[in-house]
Amino acid sequence: xxxxxxxxxxxxxxxxxDGTDLADMGIxxxxxxxxxxxxxxxxxxxxHLNTKENLVxxxxxxxx
Numbered sequence: 168x169x170x171x172x173x174x175x176x177x178x179x180x181x182x183x184x185d186g187t188d189l190a191d192m193g194i195x196x197x198x199x200x201x202x203x204x205x206x207x208x209x210x211x212x213x214x215h216l217n218t219k220e221n222l223v224x225x226x227x228x229x230x231x
Contacts, residue, residue, distance in 0.1 A: 175214040179203045182210065183219045184226075192223075194230060205229035 176182055184206070186199045194202055206225055210217045216225065 176207065176210050176217050179207055181217075182207060182222060183217050184222045188219070188223070189226070192226060194226070198230070202226060202230050 182203065184203075186203070189195070189199050189202060206222055206229055209225055209229065210222075216222065
C-alpha cells in the first residue's frame with residue numbers, strides 16, 4: 168500500500184523514460200523491452216532513481 172500511496176513506479180509505463188527515448192539512443196526491437204525491464208528492477212530497489220536523467224545514466228549499465 169505504501170508503494171501506491173507514495174506513487175512509486177510499479178510498471179514499465181510508470182518509468183520516466185519509454186521506448187521512444189530508447190529508440191532515440193539507438194536501442195530498438197526486443198532489446199527495448201529487456202532494457203526497460205532491467206531499469207524497472209533498479210527503480211524498484213531505489214524509487215528515487217526514477218528521473219529521466221538518472222534512468223538515461225542507467226541505460227548504459229543495463230544495456231550490456
